[in-house]
Amino acid sequence: MSNQQPQLVSSNTIKQLIGWTALLFPALLIILSFASGRCESVQETISHYYYSIVGNVFVGALSTISILLIIYKGYPNSQDFIVTTIAGIGGLGVAMFPTTIPCDLSGCIVVSLNDVDVSTIHYISALIMFAALAYMCLVLFRKKSANPTNQKITRNWIYLINGILIVLSIIAIYLFQTMWDAEKLCNTKIVLILEWVALANFGFSWMVKGGLFLKDK
Numbered sequence: 568m569s570n571q572q573p574q575l576v577s578s579n580t581i582k583q584l585i586g587w588t589a590l591l592f593p594a595l596l597i598i599l600s601f602a603s604g605r606c607e608s609v610q611e612t613i614s615h616y617y618y619s620i621v622g623n624v625f626v627g628a629l630s631t632i633s634i635l636l637i638i639y640k641g642y643p644n645s646q647d648f649i650v651t652t653i654a655g656i657g658g659l660g661v662a663m664f665p666t667t668i669p670c671d672l673s674g675c676i677v678v679s680l681n682d683v684d685v686s687t688i689h690y691i692s693a694l695i696m697f698a699a700l701a702y703m704c705l706v707l708f709r710k711k712s713a714n715p716t717n718q719k720i721t722r723n724w725i726y727l728i729n730g731i732l733i734v735l736s737i738i739a740i741y742l743f744q745t746m747w748d749a750e751k752l753c754n755t756k757i758v759l760i761l762e763w764v765a766l767a768n769f770g771f772s773w774m775v776k777g778g779l780f781l782k783d784k
Contacts, residue, residue, distance in 0.1 A: 578639070582777030585635045589770030592628050593763045596621050606675035612758045613766075614666040614689065619675045626662045633658030647707055654699035660692025697737050700769045704730030708776055718781045725775055729768040736765040 596616045600606045603620045610616055616625040636655035641647020664685040708726040712719060740761045743752065752758060775781055 579777040581635055581639055582773045583779050585632055585639075586770040586772070586774035586777060586779070588628060588632050588635075589766045589773065591770075592632070592766060593759070595628065596625060599624055600675070608675065609756055610675070610759065611753045611756060612666065613762045614661065614693075615668065617662075617665045618668065629658055629662040633662065641707075645707070650699050650703055650707060654696050654703070657692045657694075657696030657699060660688060661696060664688040664692065666690070694737070697733060697765055697769075700765075701730045701733040701737075704733065704768070704772045708772060716783045718783050722775055722781050725781070726772055729772040732768045733765045736761045736768075 593613050596613065597609055599621045600610075600616065600619055605620045610619065613625070616622060619625075633655040636651040636658065639647070639651045641651060666689045667684065667686040704726045709723045711723075715723075740758055743757050743761075747755075747757075
């Protein structure tokens with residue numbers, strides 16, 4: 568008789584849940600913020616929603632993604648668990664340690680500002696999270712098999728594109744924040760757009776990995 572316990576939730580279900588949550592996360596914040604009637608402007612970054620009426624949604628959704636990454640075991644004897652755990656810890660850091668507020672949030676603030684500046688922890692956590700997510704796409708998801716199917720070959724190309732776009736998005740965020748002043752960053756919402764691009768590619772890669780698209784025939 569086997570002592571192995573049945574899985575309550577399949578690995579593919581967890582992957583797809585992570586993917587959908589990451590993909591829809593920014594849209595959910597924006598829609599709920601507008602629907603509340605208390606904040607009718609799009610924020611400079613996703614992280615600025617921490618201070619808004621949907622701050623609990625920001626923390627809750629990001630923590631959910633992070634915890635799912637931490638509990639995801641991956642393949643036996645692989646780097647999967649280590650890398651996803653690192654990404655999850657980074658995500659929890661982003662959720663728990665808020666960024667600074669260089670912009671006028673147009674009355675959207677409902678959370679008091681911290682007396683202690685913890686934005687450095689926030690930025691380091693974000694870098695760790697996105698670096699780990701890019702590594703998953705570029706390395707872990709693209710491991711070669713002896714006789715890859717056409718679907719596997721296509722999936723590997725998708726993962727490559729996802730990983731490259733995540734890396735380019737993070738580099739672009741750094742360059743814009745270095746070269747542009749706060750007013751221009753606030754007015755264009757370029758950081759939020761690039762963060763969404765990175766999250767969307769992360770989310771889509773996990774949806775593909777979870778078998779939602781391009782399953783082997």
